[in-house]
Amino acid sequence: MNEQHLLEIRDLTIEFALRSGVIRAVDRVSLDIPKGRVTALVGESGSGKSTLASAILNIVSSPGIIKGGSIAFNGSDILKYKANQMQKYRWTDVSMVFQAAQNTLNPVMRIGEQMTETVLSHKKMSREEIVKKASRLLDYVRLEPDRVLKAYPHELSGGMKQRVMIAFSLLLDPQLVIFDEPTTALDVITQDYIFDILQKINREMGITMLLLSHDIAVVARVADRVGVMYAGKLVEIGDTFEIFENPKHPYTAGLIKAAPSLLDDIGKTKSIAGSPPNLLKLPTGCAFHPRCESAKDICRKVAPDLIAVGDGHTAACHLHDPFRKGEKPA
Amino acid sequence: MSSLLELRNVSMIFEQKSGMFGQARTIPALTDVNLEIHPGEIIALVGESGCGKTTLGKVITGLYKATSGELLFYGKNIWSLSKAGFGEYRHSVQLVQQDSYAALNPMRTIFQSLSAPILENKLVKNRKEALDKVSQLLEIVELSPPEQFLEKYPHQLSGGQRQRVLMARAISLNPKLIVADEPVSMVDVSLRLSILNLMASLNRKLGIAFIYITHDLATARYIAQNGRLAVMYLGKIVEQGNMAEVLSNPRHPYLQALLTAVPIPNPRIAKAKRELPLKSLEMPSLLNPPTGCAFHPRCLYASRKCEEEAPPLAPCGNRVIACHHEERVPVWKLASAK
Amino acid sequence: MRAALDFFRIICRNKRSLLGLIILVMFLFMAAVGPLLFKLDMTVSFEGRYQPPSWEHWLGTDFGGRDTFIQLVYGSQEVLTVAFLTAVITMLVGAVLGLVSGLIGGRLDRSIMLVTNLFLTIPNFPILIILAALFTIQNPFSFALVLSAWSWPGLTRTVRSQIISLKERDFIVICRVMGLSHFHIIFKELLPNITSYLSINFIMIMRGAITASVGIMLLGLAPYSPTNWGQMLNLAISQTGGIFNPLGYIYLASPIVCLALFQLGCIFFANGIDEALNPRLRQ
Numbered sequence: 001m002n003e004q005h006l007l008e009i010r011d012l013t014i015e016f017a018l019r020s021g022v023i024r025a026v027d028r029v030s031l032d033i034p035k036g037r038v039t040a041l042v043g044e045s046g047s048g049k050s051t052l053a054s055a056i057l058n059i060v061s062s063p064g065i066i067k068g069g070s071i072a073f074n075g076s077d078i079l080k081y082k083a084n085q086m087q088k089y090r091w092t093d094v095s096m097v098f099q100a101a102q103n104t105l106n107p108v109m110r111i112g113e114q115m116t117e118t119v120l121s122h123k124k125m126s127r128e129e130i131v132k133k134a135s136r137l138l139d140y141v142r143l144e145p146d147r148v149l150k151a152y153p154h155e156l157s158g159g160m161k162q163r164v165m166i167a168f169s170l171l172l173d174p175q176l177v178i179f180d181e182p183t184t185a186l187d188v189i190t191q192d193y194i195f196d197i198l199q200k201i202n203r204e205m206g207i208t209m210l211l212l213s214h215d216i217a218v219v220a221r222v223a224d225r226v227g228v229m230y231a232g233k234l235v236e237i238g239d240t241f242e243i244f245e246n247p248k249h250p251y252t253a254g255l256i257k258a259a260p261s262l263l264d265d266i267g268k269t270k271s272i273a274g275s276p277p278n279l280l281k282l283p284t285g286c287a288f289h290p291r292c293e294s295a296k297d298i299c300r301k302v303a304p305d306l307i308a309v310g311d312g313h314t315a316a317c318h319l320h321d322p323f324r325k326g327e328k329p330a
Numbered sequence: 331m332s333s334l335l336e337l338r339n340v341s342m343i344f345e346q347k348s349g350m351f352g353q354a355r356t357i358p359a360l361t362d363v364n365l366e367i368h369p370g371e372i373i374a375l376v377g378e379s380g381c382g383k384t385t386l387g388k389v390i391t392g393l394y395k396a397t398s399g400e401l402l403f404y405g406k407n408i409w410s411l412s413k414a415g416f417g418e419y420r421h422s423v424q425l426v427q428q429d430s431y432a433a434l435n436p437m438r439t440i441f442q443s444l445s446a447p448i449l450e451n452k453l454v455k456n457r458k459e460a461l462d463k464v465s466q467l468l469e470i471v472e473l474s475p476p477e478q479f480l481e482k483y484p485h486q487l488s489g490g491q492r493q494r495v496l497m498a499r500a501i502s503l504n505p506k507l508i509v510a511d512e513p514v515s516m517v518d519v520s521l522r523l524s525i526l527n528l529m530a531s532l533n534r535k536l537g538i539a540f541i542y543i544t545h546d547l548a549t550a551r552y553i554a555q556n557g558r559l560a561v562m563y564l565g566k567i568v569e570q571g572n573m574a575e576v577l578s579n580p581r582h583p584y585l586q587a588l589l590t591a592v593p594i595p596n597p598r599i600a601k602a603k604r605e606l607p608l609k610s611l612e613m614p615s616l617l618n619p620p621t622g623c624a625f626h627p628r629c630l631y632a633s634r635k636c637e638e639e640a641p642p643l644a645p646c647g648n649r650v651i652a653c654h655h656e657e658r659v660p661v662w663k664l665a666s667a668k
Numbered sequence: 669m670r671a672a673l674d675f676f677r678i679i680c681r682n683k684r685s686l687l688g689l690i691i692l693v694m695f696l697f698m699a700a701v702g703p704l705l706f707k708l709d710m711t712v713s714f715e716g717r718y719q720p721p722s723w724e725h726w727l728g729t730d731f732g733g734r735d736t737f738i739q740l741v742y743g744s745q746e747v748l749t750v751a752f753l754t755a756v757i758t759m760l761v762g763a764v765l766g767l768v769s770g771l772i773g774g775r776l777d778r779s780i781m782l783v784t785n786l787f788l789t790i791p792n793f794p795i796l797i798i799l800a801a802l803f804t805i806q807n808p809f810s811f812a813l814v815l816s817a818w819s820w821p822g823l824t825r826t827v828r829s830q831i832i833s834l835k836e837r838d839f840i841v842i843c844r845v846m847g848l849s850h851f852h853i854i855f856k857e858l859l860p861n862i863t864s865y866l867s868i869n870f871i872m873i874m875r876g877a878i879t880a881s882v883g884i885m886l887l888g889l890a891p892y893s894p895t896n897w898g899q900m901l902n903l904a905i906s907q908t909g910g911i912f913n914p915l916g917y918i919y920l921a922s923p924i925v926c927l928a929l930f931q932l933g934c935i936f937f938a939n940g941i942d943e944a945l946n947p948r949l950r951q
Contacts, residue, residue: 044518045489142611157612158379187378187545192591193611215519217548217595240597258520259595260552262577269552271523275488391845420847433838436948437860443839446856447846483947503846 006176006208007033007056007094012069014051014060023279025051025064027232030306033176033210038202040211040219040240042255043229044276049212050099052229053178056210057090073176091122095169096178100185102161105153111164112149119171137167141197159190166197176208177201183218195222216252217259220244225312228252231277231287234306238313248315250292286318294319332404334506334539335367335390335423340399342385342565346617357616359385361565362399364643367507372533372540372557374550374573376588380616382565383543387509390541391425392416421451424500428512430492434484440495441480444468448502467498471528490521497528507539508532514549526553547592551577561585564616564624571649579661581651583607583629586662623654631655678944685940691933695926699748702741710734710894718915730919731908740922743895746808747878747930753812754819754877755870762820763866766827771835771854780824787821796880800889815877823869830862864945868938875934882927897923 014026026048033039043049054060056071058078070077078089098104106114115134119125125133135145141163153161162182169177179198183191199222201207213219219226220240227237228251236249247253254272274291277283283290289299298318306314307321342360360382367373377383388394389401392408400407408419427433434443444467445460454460461480468476471494484492493513500508510529514522526549533540542553550559551573560570561582569582580586587608594600610628614620620627626636635654643652653659679685716733719725727736769780795818805811834840835858843853885898886905893899900923908916943949 044520159611187613188547188588188591188593189378189606189608189611191593192606215593218593220595220597221593221600223597244595244597255520256595258523260523260526260548261594261596262548262551262589262592263594263596263599266552266555269523271527272520275490275521276518393841393844417847420845423845425842425845427838427842429838433842435839435857435861437863437946438857442856446843446852447848450848450852451846485948499842499846 004034005032006035006074007031007210008070008072009033009052009056010070010072012052012055012071013067014048014055014064015067016064018063018280021280024232024282025279026055028069029229029232029234030069031227031234031237033208034225035175035208036202036206037224038198038209038211038222039225039227040213040223041227041229042213042216042219044214046231046276046279047229048232049229050180053096053180053210053212056176056178057094057096058086059090087122091118091174092172093174094176094178095172095174097162097165097169097180097182099181101165101180101182102153102158105161105164107153109152110149111151111153111156115149115168115171118168122172134167134171137170138164140170140201141167142193143167159186159194162186162190162194163197166194166201170201170205170207174207176210178210178212180212181214182211184214191218198222215259216255217261228255231279231282233287233316235288235317236313236315237306238310238315242310242313246310246313248309248313248320249288249317250294250319251288252315254291286316332369333366333402334369334404336400336402336405337363337365337386337390338400338402339364340386340389340396340401342382342389342394343397355617358565358619359616360389360396363565363567365560365567365570367539367541369506370533370537370539372530372542372554374542374544374554374557374559375562376544376547376550376559377562378545378588378613380564380613381562383562384511385565386562387425387511387541387543390507391423391509392420393425421503422506424503424505424508426493426496426500426508426510426513429516430489430496431484433496434492436484439481439483440468440487443484444495444499444502447499451503453503463502464498467502468495470501470532471495471498473498489517490525493517493525494528497525497532501532501536501538505538507541509541509543511543512545513542515544515546522549523552529553547577547589561588564614564619566624566652567643567650568625568652569649570643571647575647576649581646581649581656581659582625582653583631583659584625586659587628589662623652631658675944679937679940682940682943684936685938685943688933688936688939691929692937695744695748695930695933698741699745703745706735706738706741708738708742708895721918727922728918730903731916736919736922739895739900740897740926743893743897743900743923744926746893746896747881747898749808750811750815750881751874751877753808754815754881755873757812757816758819758823758873758877759866759870761816762823763827765820766824767831767854769824770828770831773832777828781828784821784824787818788825790818792818793880793883796884797887797889800884805889811881812877815880819873819876823873826869827862827866830865831858834858834861864942867945868941871934871938871941875931878927878930882923897926 009029009031012026012029013024016023016025029052041049051060051064055066060066066079071079073089073093081089112131112134116127116130119130134149138145138148143160143163148164156164183194186194198209202209211219211223223240225237226240226243228235228249230251236252243252244256247256257269258271260269272291277287285301286299286304289295292299296318304316304318306316309315309320340360340363344357344359345354346357347354363386375383375386385394389396395409403419408416411419441464444464448454448463449460454463464480465476468474468479473479473491473494514525517525529540530553532538542550544550554573557573558571559573559576560567561584562568563584569576569585580589587606590606607630608628609630614627622638623636623641626632629636633655641652641654643650646656679689713733716729717731719729721728725735725737730736765780769777796814799814799817803810803814805814840853840857843857882898882901885896886901888902904916904920908919
């Protein structure tokens, strides 16, 4: 195995058996998370990124079932872990800040008590030590530890609660932290300094991160690598600069063009046609073809595999298949 | 220029009672807001949560009655209008809400939801006419063929489609002004622009004025590129003017901070980003607003005067700014991080 | 019409609520048609007492030689009428008060809630016993009045809280912006959103009313009908000796089994109502 990869996901498939049919939320996704770096997964609602993240902690919620594939953490497949190994792995090896996590704080307990409980449920540590550690982490996320430890959740603003959750995720010195939409529902200024803090945590503490977001614009700042998911598949992954400056998959290119910013020429922004796919009635071939401007016949018939399109850059698109160079659009 | 709607010193103070004997606390959600809306223009109203932008939207749509100040509709105060006059105002100013799922009755089909307002307001005579009109509305918002949507329930549509239904409902009473409160923040990123484009085309083709309420300056810039921008902070407008002009040289320190925080989908600029020009990250509470200029505890340029005296919204060139030290605030450049 | 068909189609798809529906229809049939098929004869005949089940007497006879099954059939009519009337009265009082309280708010809301809470703090069953003792219950209607006297406050509170949360919802707010009438808002927008809740409550109130009515009858506080299941229980204990008389087992057990079955039917049927009335849960 590669020393550099903290987490290696291979051919992971997750299905949800609903009354109306079977949904393949994650479809044969292979993904490496390099140690000490920030990997971002971008995808819209229903793209499967949150399901993928929950599989990393092996907490896929019912009726979801991991149908196949492996998730190797430091070389050992976590899907084969026994209950006690899993208990140690969750939170001490890998922790997660869930979407809208600020609402998961217990409203009737002080922050300090909640942090102590969390630590004690995983390892033996004296209370003073825990408070010391919690204070250091709260300080790190730019909160006043003395005040916050004594506070009840309702006394904190949304941005403060989210920072408390970040401190929570770091309590047991995990090697990997997953952030699921860490700034959705927060204001721009709050969003900005949360990303500031994430960047600092990654650089100074060397913690590996997996960042999930629906908005490609926000990951440009902190991500080292960006993966794009569409309809349960990883359609493109590569170095952040490569992805933004030389996107190969039409969906990635579309997402970048569809994000209005303060810099771009307004005339050039353009939304992606059509609407997100219905997972129960996925199009044949490439799931993106009904919305793709350069779709060819083959795109309607054959689902493309990920192929190398550059250094550490892969994309699942027939247009970049070297054997089909002739069909490549200008 | 005659204005469609004019807000004069509008204040909205909520009273919050705690318990039976507790003292009532006052929350000044809006303080002395002045704003003029011209027929057919687009104004972007930008601010963070708790700045009063949604309250302002509710005052403008007549859902709240301002505690003081006047709301003039074609020069007449709407709260002293006759019943018929107020009815006309009701039709003329419509609202599009953020959460398209919550904004549609889950128990009613799209046709039921869209036909009720036009039937009740006698824009159409019978069900048959209503069907034609609703189909026509759905065509306008690019939901075609309409037959595919009429009998659907809200949960059977995608977020983008539901947002279009809300637009169809908003234009059904032939309004002069639509207040759109964060209409795209819950829509998938790939579809946001198409909703904004739809609003722009309704504005162009039907001459409807829009107030676009948002926390996102990037979409505000997109939709109101030829319109105006008003920035709110803790219940007050702090800077207002022509969109292009204001963004090319933002003057209020708060607006500068807000602009710095906007994510940029370009890693070369985003990664080199500088610190936020702010002294404190926490937004003060409206229950206990700061004295003087509400922004002073977070402002890098604040002086003694800012602590004591609230700055008036004063003209400065083509725009208005509420800042004591406008001349001390350095020039801000979008790509200055580079 | 299509809506009704849809409703039953979905109820039928949910196995549990279908079972509930079958049980309830069975009882309904028993109450509505039963008395036309069988003739109740309450004359005492000592020769025929405690007979075992036979073709002539399906469930045997009681201590007075009277057919147990026919008593059950006549009793079901009695019991169901009382339960239905109670549910109607409770629904009218409870839902209307809750609706008014939630919609109008202010002082009226506070006074209604004060009375409601007062009622809620006093335990239900002891009050029913006192009420039943004070008023002479002579017919199903007066019985239903007594039973509903204490069953509305819970409904009022929940309907009120549902209305309060609904009326702040965006789709109601927009009705106000669009100038829709109060009539439209209440009957076309709000009510459809609580119909399933109200129907579930209707069933559950019926269920509760049956238990309460049988309880009161069992205590002998409303001795107006000898075939009411509660009265049958009462007689089974006082006249037959309850579980001490092996010959009276069937007479004792039959109203109990019917009660249990009816309750089960109610609970199972209510299970599928939400699904059938909510377009989001229908598929």
